[in-house]
Amino acid sequence: MHEELFNKIVDMDEEGSIKLAKEYLDGGGDAQKLLNVCRDAMGVIGDKFEKGEYFLSELLLGGEIFSSIMEFTLPLLKEGDIAKLGKIVLGTVKDDIHNIGKDIFKAFVEAAGFEVVDIGVDVPEEKFVEAVKEHKPDIVGMSCLITAGISSMKNTVEALKEAGLKDFKIIIGGGRVDEEVKELAGADAWADDAARGVRLCKELLGVEG
Ligand code: B12
Structure with a gap:
């Protein structure tokens, strides 16, 4: 199953990979092994995107395939099966x-082994503050595609500080971020593609892989 499923996911065969994953589990296959194959395949898709071999459409489809397979695989995983690299509170x-x-970044960073608490879009500062208090993440991720969002990121970072919350790193992503915006917002890292974002999350927490 392993190589065949890996190839089907990397080759973007959505129907084929979902069918194969279901057959594997129905035949008594191991959910943890299935998750590992999906993770490896997502890593390769991310690398191909960074190298310019794959485009946005493949990234989107890769995220969809992973999410579809996880829908029926996650409930079968035992507590402790999912090696968590860290927790991320993520919102636009x-x-x-x-x-x-x-959503694409979420799928890729989950595939890499992070737990994501997705708090949605158009998220006001107070909601980030509440989510950080409640979930105690290792990383806060903010997505921003429009210029108006830059001040929102800055305000969110300030609101988190004012609330006395500080035991986490902040990463920003999306089409409207760069080094300058990172400095302005007071974030620790920025990424304008999902694969780079995953790598940076690992670097921020000093985890291998
Ligand atoms: C699709 C789209 C829409 C759709 C959104 C659909 C949806 N459900 O998301 C609709 C039509 C609704 C829309 C609405 C608007 N849009 Co629009 N939209 C776009 C468009 C064409 C594509 C955006 C997109 O999805 N890109 C693909 C994704 C995959 O890229 P990405 O977000 O950068 O994500 C990647 C990385 O950045 C990273 N990433 C993303 N988030 C995160 C987070 C973290 C933490 C990390 C680490 C990484 C990470 O991973 C992803 C995968 O690699 C862009 C143009 C463009 N070229 O970007 C304009 C664009 C973003 N939109 C724009 C505007 C102005 C608007 C509107 C204000 C338009 C209007 N006048 O009504 C509205 C409303 C906006 C609002 N209030 O938010 C402008 C923004 C300009 C600016 N500088 O402010 C753009 C750039 C178009 C333009 N050139 O004018 N839009």
């Missing part, structure tokens, strides 16, 4: 309703 900032990039 206030006044910005773009969700596509956030």
Whole structure:
């Protein structure tokens, strides 16, 4: 199953990979092994995107395939099966309703082994503050595609500080971020593609892989 499923996912055979994954589990296959194959395949898709061999459509489809397989695989995983690299509270900032990039990043970073608490789009500062208090993440991720979102990110970082919350790193992503915006917002890292974002999340927490 392993190599065949890996190839089907990397080759973007959505129907074939879902069918094969279901057959594997129905035949008594191991959910943890299935998850590992999906993770490896997602890593390769991310690498191919960074190298320019794959485009946005493949990234989107890769995210969809992973999410579809996880829908029926996650409930079968035992507590402790999912090696968590860390927890991320993720949202698109206030006044910005773009969700596509956030959702792709979410699928890729979950595939890499992070737990994600998705708090949605157009998320006001207070909601980030509440979510951080409640979920105690290792990383706060903010997505931003529009210029108006830059001040929202800055305000969110300030609101988190004012609330006395500080035991986490902040990463920003989306089409409207760069080094300058990172400095302005007071974030620790920025990424304008999902694969880079995953790598940076690992770097921020000093985890291998
Ligand atoms: C699709 C789209 C829409 C859709 C959104 C659909 C949806 N459900 O998301 C609709 C039509 C609703 C829309 C609405 C608007 N849009 Co629009 N939209 C776009 C468009 C064409 C594509 C955005 C997109 O999905 N890109 C693909 C994703 C995958 O890319 P991405 O978000 O960058 O994500 C990747 C990385 O950045 C990273 N990533 C993303 N998030 C995160 C988070 C973290 C933490 C990390 C680490 C990584 C990460 O991973 C992703 C995968 O690699 C862009 C143009 C463009 N070229 O970007 C304009 C664009 C973003 N929109 C724009 C505007 C202005 C608007 C509107 C204000 C238009 C209007 N006048 O009504 C509205 C409303 C906006 C609002 N209030 O938020 C402008 C923004 C300009 C600016 N500088 O402010 C753009 C750039 C178009 C333009 N050139 O004018 N839009």
